[in-house]
Amino acid sequence: MSKLEQIIVIEPPYDLKFKGPFTDVVTTNLKLKNPSDRKVCFKVKTTAPRRYCVRPNSGMIESGATVTVSVMLQPFDYDPNEKSKHKFMVQTIFAPSTATDMDAVWKDATPDDFMDSKLRCVFELPTDNNKMDDVDATKAAPVLNSNADGTSAPKPISASMDDPEMKKLMDECKRLQYDVGKLSDENRQLKDEGLRMRKAHRSDNIVSSTGATMNKQHSSSYLPSLLVVIAAIFIGFFLGKFVL
DSSP, X not given: OOHHHHHOEEESSSEEEEESOOSSOEEEEEEEEOOSSSEEEEEEEESOTTTEEEESSEEEEOTTOEEEEEEEEOOOOOOTTSOOOOEEEEEEEEEOTTOOOHHHHHHHOOGGXXXXXXXXXXXXXXXXXXXXXXXXXXXXXXXXXXXXXXXXOOOOHHHHHTSHHHHHHHHHHHHHHHHHHHHHHHHHHHHHHHHHHHHHHHHHHHHHHHHHHHHHHHHHHHHHXXXXXXXXXXXXXXHHHHHO
16 A cells, blocks of 8 residues: 555546547546645646646645546547556645645655555447437436426426517418418419400300301391392383283
C-alpha cells in the first residue's frame, strides 16, 4: 500500500473508464477524498496532455473533504484494436495547516514528500445490451407523466388550445377550409356555364336545321302551287276562247 493510499482515497482506484462513441467529448469523474486531519495539496498529470482536459488539475483538499475532478477526453478516431497507453498520475503532498500558497508548498517540498498514484485509461464502446437499455429507458420515459394509479395523464386540452402555435394552426385550417369552399363554388359555376353553352350550341344547330328544312319544304310546296296557277290561267284562257 502506497503512502498516498494511506492519506487519500481515490475513486476509481485503478482505471479511468471512458465510454464511447468518441465522436464527441467524453467525461469521467475522479473523486479525491482526504480522510486525514491535515490539508493535502494535489496535482493531476497525464501522459497525453493534448488529449485530455482536466478541471481542476490542482488544488487543496481540506481535512475530511472530497474534491471531484472532471477528466474530459477530446474527440478522436477510435481503433478497437489499439490498446490505450494513456495514464494519469495523482500527486499529493501534505500542506501546513496555515498554508495558503500552493505554489510555495510544492516549491519547498522535497521529492521524498511527494506521494503519487497512477491510473490507467480504458476506452469502452457501448454494447448491444447497453443500446437496448437506452431504448427501453426512452420508451419508459413517458411513464413519468402517469397518474398514481398507473394510468397516463392526458394533457389538458385547454392548455393546448391556449398555445399561440395551436391558435395559429387553427386559424390556418379555417382559412384553408374557406378557400376550398370558394374553389368548389367556382368549379360548380364553371360546370353550369359549360352546360349552358353546350345547350345553346345544340339549340342553334337545331334552329339552323329546322330553318333549312322549312325553306326546302316551302320551296317544294311553292313550286306545285305555281304550276297550278299557270295551268288555271291556260285553262281559263282556252275556256274563254271556246265560249266566246
